[in-house]
Amino acid sequence: MIDVSHLSKNYGPTSSLIDMTFRAEEGEVLGFLGPNGAGKSTTMRILTGLARPTSGTATIAGFDVQRDHLAVRGILGYVPEQTAVYPDMTVAGYLEFLAGTKGIVGRDRTREMERVSGALNLQRERGRLLRNLSKGTRQRALIAQALLGDPKVLILDEPTVGLDPAQINDVRGLIREMAGRRTVILSTHILSEVELTCSRVAIVAAGHVVAQGTRAELLGRAPSKVSVTVRAERAALEAALDVALPNAVWACAEGVGGTWCASTVLPGEQQEPGATVGRAVIGAGLELHELRVDRPSLEDVFLRAVGRKPA
């Protein structure tokens, strides 16, 4: 549905995007996750036709976003990073105007306005001027306009900025509901937002995608830490661990009460490391005190991917 291939964008000598490549399948909610300045908004602007790439291509539903930008605009709903509203209009006037720009007229317009106002809890504010409303309500109006006409593709650039926790929860629920029916790209730097709403994640850093996959795939590829504590001689423990995981490098330390503790970091490809170590220790007749497998969180995966150390 959305195919971004080798996209680059230079601003003079500075490169904002370098060989950006990713896909979002139909009905998928793709989390576009990255720190500030990673190139998320530039990518969103290119996808919406607001900026041209220096090289590379991007297509939405088979339409090239540069060459066929009018066709793309017809199937796109966009929530920009900035709260783009006309302060001198009422919420209803604003939605009516934007419905008109999308060619939604007559009864369809009335029905669509009812639908999106209901989805974003805007019924009570419909007659109020946008300049008199809180940032959260203006943001909800902005999200509502993107839903007008039930677009096939939604591009949401930091959509929950300025919302209170209850409103954030509502918007996340709304995004989750869209899964399967619309293709959504959610650009954000909020990890929990991605974990709660997205079926797949693309992690962006320094202008390109550094990791992508489902949450399970990303976590599965990340290293996990295994530590085991036994009451036994150090040599016996090391021998048992060598049998279990011959390629692992273990760090051993003496514990309290005649125990020894060994720990190692295993690559993500290692299947069920806890069970393997447990079987080896018990099989060697050692007294097992503790066995712990620390799996990485999405935050760890994200921090490693963008080149920072997890705390």
Place this chain on the structure above:
Amino acid sequence: MSAFVRQLRLVTQRELGATLTMPLYFVLTGLFFMLAASVFLASLVDFAKGSDTMSLNVTDAVLRPTFHTIHFFMLVQIPLLTMRLFAEDRANGMLDLLQTTPLNDWALLLGKYLATWLAQVVFLSLALLFPACTAFLGTVEWPIVIGSWLALVLLSSGYVAVGMFFSSLTESAVLAGVLSYVGLFVLAFGSAFAGASVLGDFARHFTVVEHVNAFFTGNLAWMNLCYFTSLTAFFLFLTARSLESRRWRA
């Protein structure tokens, strides 16, 4: 109704609503109408006293100076109305949002232009009260009056297009206003600074005041009509290019 016409009407309605609910519009219209009325009354009193012995009729003595004054007021008023047209939309992100919808760029700019121009025509329509009042006092030369009024209407069209173009260049409404003032004053009175050379003659052909004076004497020459419509069309085209260039410059 074609999609383009529907979009044009949509944008015109929105912008007309925004302009006509703007306190600045009413303040400027009221202020400049009162100032024009003062000039009109002062000229009328002078004419009645017979102090302006050079003028043979009420049109030359009273209405022409009034229309010249209104022309000057337009130069002051129009940048204040046009400076926000695109600059504000750029600053608050609306221009980005609109350019991701199927809205045609030409429908957007023509809608904004028409709404602002119509608001200006409302102000100019008030100016017709002056010849209407004068008609009770003496013989008004209507071809000259109509010519002068049409000149103002056509001029306002060109001036709105110029102001809108400068508004499309920046997201600062104040900067857009300053650029519009500089642009309009050069366009209106540039020939005053042109010397007696080939370049000076060339500059005079492009200066508004040379063409508007012909209208104010009742001369509705095609060349002058073409000048005013070309002025509008040229700056509308530049605005369209400016909007389009946002994509390839961004």
